[in-house]
Amino acid sequence: MLPKFYLPRFINEPLGLEYLASAVRKDHEVQIFDSIAEGWNRYRPADDKGRFFYQGVDLKALQKKINYFKPEVIGLTWLFSVQNRPIIETINFVKTNNRNVFLIVGGSHPSANPVQTIRDNLGLDAVVFGEGEATLKELLDKGLKELETIDGLAFKKEGKIIQNKARAFVKNIDDIPPPARDLTPYNKYSKQMFYVFWFNRFKKFGFLGQKNQRRLAFFSSSLPFLEKIYYRLYNWRHEGDLQLPEGDVMTSRGCPNNCIFCAVHIIWKHVWRAHSVERVLEEISRLISQYKLKRINIQDDNFNISKERLIKICQGIVEKGHKITFSASGTYAPALDEEVLQWMQKAGFKNIRLSIESGNQEVLDKIIKKRIDLSKIPALVKMAQKYGMKVEGAFIFGLPGETKKTMRDSVDFAKSAGFDVVKYFIYQPFPNTEAYDVCKEKGYITEEYDPERIFITGNDAYVKTEEFSPEDVLNIARQLDK
Ligand code: SF4
Known part of the structure; x- marks a missing residue:
């Protein structure tokens, strides 16, 4: 969810998710669904006043992915409190429509207060708090069992919420394999940057209206020959600042x-x-x-x-x-x-x-x-x-x-x-x-x-x-x- 002044905005690859995927992919089948990148040029109003917008695909697209992949475990990244609303909506949606999925969250927000996060979101099965790679791996390796033995995990058991002790950091982070970039729509991260550059240019022509500005930006960023001309002109004027991908x-x-x-x-x-x-x-x-x-x-x-x-x-x-x-x-x-x-x-x-x-x-x-x-x-x-x-x-x-x-x-x-x-x-x-x-x-x-x-x-x-x-x-x- 983003305030209007933020749009359109650059998106980054989800390095945190890519690291998690790389840590478990050797022994488990894993996929990443980046709902923002998948729908980077789609914005939906998030309030009546038009001050806030959602960026990315909607929950139906997520369900389509779930139906196709049929995961046993779904993990959501929850970094900031500004994501509260969309994440809570996602938790409720996923649990209502996929009762048997083991649903977890990780990231700064739940790490600050894992027990409260579960208490407020009863659709969750567990919270991975702190550094996530080793905790997620152990959870999957143990087949979602023996939860009380897994450091860095908070979970529900017989109506109670249990928080295990914090997990020690991985001593040598070289032990974590490089991020699994091949599981993300990698080319879209650069593509949307190029779109944002174009959009900001068209923004100067207010008479076009925002819808047309967006259309033109999308069109311009889709044509490779325009991309080349634009690069040259931009870099000539800005001393080589624009370097994509x-x-x-x-x-x-x-x-x-x-x-x-x-x-x-x-x-x-x-x-x-x-x-x-x-x-x-x-x-x-x-x-x-x-x-x-x-x-x-x-x-x-x-x-x-x-x-x-x-x-x-x-x-x-x-x-x-x-x-x-x-x-x-x-x-x-x-x-x-x-x-x-x-x-x-x-x-x-x-x-x-x-x-x-x-x-x-x-x-x-x-x-x-x-x-x-x-x-x-x-x-x-x-x-x-x-x-x-x-x-x-x-x-x-x-x-x-x-x-x-x-x-x-x-x-x-x-x-x-x-x-x-x-x-x-x-x-x-x-x-x-x-x-x-x-x-x-x-x-x-x-x-x-x-x-x-x-x-x-x-x-x-x-x-x-x-x-x-x-x-x-x-x-x-x-x-x-x-
Ligand atoms: S604590 Fe470190 S990362 Fe945070 S603002 Fe200060 S220098 Fe930057």
Whole structure:
């Protein structure tokens, strides 16, 4: 379910599901049904006011798949509270129409409170909480029996809900086979990106109306010769920014830091585990040869914690002669220096995002608890630009403990540090995070707040403190639009 302003949106391959499938496929028959990718250009209203939409195929299409595959077990991914409504509808639908199926969920949302998840959704048979691969494998290997012996599982038994002890993390994540991308409609992920690019172009011609804009975007993205012309024109104007097809890779799991608004720790705690350099290079090579990727996004929470490892990965990419571009969603500024940037440039990183969060040192040190030294950022930005990278600075506004002055400091810093692009986010109180607990305890969350309607990139403010109102947050942050 998505707010209207989000549409059309890029979708990513479901790496979590692909990892789960790869962990069990040796001994069990498994299929992935990505209901969003299967219907990436279909949107249905999710409320009367036309503010929210569902993206993807409907439940009838899911039932068709179930009738065809006849699974004994169905697992659903439940990441954020914004998915509550569609997931609950899916649970009820699947259980009503397929009584004998063993139905499980996993992901951040149920992992935060497995027992409550089952209590609220009696159609569920079990919840896999925490890291899922080994738990799912053991559950299937044991034929859905001896449930009380399986760590990381919560389940129903004789009217009671039992939560077993948490499962220890897989020590060496190289033991988990590479994601089962062959089980997903892989080409659709890039195709819909191309569609979104076209749609955003046609959006400028408001007189066409949204329906026609969509039709034209769909038509344009379906014609290979237009694709080629468009690439050339776009890359000529934007210095080679558009590189499709593109795909995702996860080279590590988790993050050792403690940013108070972050939800990464619900599953990964504060542990960082990485794939070996060899495994990462092997996966990249396979993606390039199998899917002809031109760009790879590193989807790690914190990609560059280890300088030595990052340099080795970059060196390996150079040695193998891969001529594609890379981007990383989580680049940790304190771990970057000239040597790292030099190697990143050689490997093909064209842009980096620095999540600075605040332009006020005290907010970083005492509220967010992110070890960024602001005085070093402008020089770092310059250095990355020297190596041909576009640098994006990302900031967050409206955290509990901030003041109007600290938020203005962020605006000033964002404008003066030399970033090529500045992105800002309004703080969204995600349950099960430290910042959310502070807001809850102090009564800072406004009445309009609905956990089922919040997005990481949401543009509404829901926090009101002694120091600022939601309007203050929006007014200050929007100065970055000017
Ligand atoms: S550095 Fe990023 S991933 Fe790590 S805790 Fe902070 S926000 Fe989360």
